């Protein structure tokens with residue numbers, strides 16, 4: 001049975017804000033955190049954790065103290081402007097809300113033409129999210145242009161056009177409910193040119209569906225070095241997604257072949273486990289997005305059920321475990337979009353994003369980092385509804401007053417003024433190196449992806465390579481890093497400092513992805529934030 005979010009967050013936040021030996025133990029003891037830290041991108045053994053946290057006091061004191069580029073913490077009481085009688089006890093309200101259906105963000109990934117849109121469009125239709133009339137209309141229109149099979153895919157495309165005011169509030173395109181959960185569906189383009197967009201989508205995801213084209217030659221094309229299957233899977237895992245369903249799609253075109261399903265499950269399963277997914281959190285479901293088989297219902301007489309006795313896609317989706325929400329941590333929201341004018345009025349600026357940690361309420365003061373200017377939350381929408389407060393995990397659109405729009409840019413993080421996020425140009429990260437052709441050497445230029453931000457940077461120092469199995473240092477000051485290696489490196493931003501936290505302090509803001517020439521070369525976690533010149 002799935003854990004309730006409230007129980008989970010109580011566990012995670014117990015050591016928040018300070019770094020003590022308890023924290024180290026806490027990380028080691030907690031099953032999910034251990035898994036996250038060990039396997040997310042790093043794929044290291046237990047001992048590595050000790051290396052990463054060898055000097056916890058130092059790392060954390062640097063991390064939680066603003067570094068030299070950042071204005072010192074403004075002396076503000078964030079709730080000062082709200083009369084005590086109007087203040088919301090967010091934690092109490094949140095506890096009430098968690099008794100409702102748990103909310104999860106789900107990203108759908110996979111190689112180009114794997115059938116992601118058709119699958120999800122049909123899935124939403126089968127769940128009653130799309131009317132019969134709409135589908136019939138799409139079928140007629142699709143037939144007119146000779147693409148009748150695209151009718152279901154248009155369900156998602158149309159929603160894209162309907163995005164309110166043309167802003168991309170997250171990249172959410174749809175939402176749906178299952179028996180026990182509420183899902184926001186995040187769209188992820190399959191084409192490799194769009195991988196940066198996919199990263200910002202996946203950065204907001206709790207869980208994923210990986211869609212595989214099971215037809216002859218197509219699974220293989222997606223799975224080889226140039227395909228996106230492996231890259232997408234590695235990316236979402238590196239971004240913190242632990243639970244994934246593999247939808248083995250288009251099996252209708254393979255006469256519902258069990259040997260083909262088994263072959264894909266075996267090959268992909270081996271790879272995904274190496275990539276850091278835990279077997280118990282990976283589930284393979286045979287489906288057809290086109291015919292709708294095994295999405296929500298099982299058709300009597302379909303040859304699939306001669307050998308498949310497992311769950312439908314929706315049954316499996318309903319069993320995703322609610323993610324851990326960092327409710328007790330200082331408020332953080334990485335800005336994914338912003339525009340002039342407020343929700344329903346012309347004054348102020350509106351800011352969209354997903355709350356990474358903590359909570360906020362209308363009337364509360366927040367600080368935009370970098371820059372350090374303070375604004376007050378005038379109105380808020382949470383998951384598309386008007387709200388008076390929002391908490392970790394919520395997609396938020398808020399109007400701020402007192403904040404100049406010039407203070408906002410892609411990568412701005414809104415924080416509680418008492419504990420702003422550190423800003424730095426230099427940091428130490430532990431990386432796992434992907435399937436690269438040219439080894440990484442000192443001075444290697446990269447594009448650093450952090451949340452929705454991508455910035456030019458360089459790997460300025462190769463500190464050590466690390467043994468994946470034992471976590472021990474293999475070599476200090478290595479001359480290069482080759483594919484598959486795990487290493488500690490120092491990274492420096494080329495143009496400007498960015499808001500960053502250590503992975504230990506904030507899992508979302510403590511992950512980075514390194515790309516070069518349109519390919520992902522490495523992913524990892526921030527272990528130490530350095531001041532300028534260090």
Ligand SMILES: Nc1nc2c(ncn2[C@@H]2O[C@H](COP(=O)(O)OP(=O)(O)OP(=O)(O)O)[C@@H](O)[C@H]2O)c(=O)[nH]1
Nearest residue numbers: 112113114115116117118149190250253288289290
């Ligand atoms: N036989 C069969 N064809 C399918 C199935 N699902 C999708 N297709 C076909 O595969 C093609 C690609 O489907 P899309 O849904 O557009 O694929 P996609 O993964 O969303 O594509 P991108 O967004 O471009 O990456 C279309 O011609 C679909 O009709 C399926 O279950 N069975």
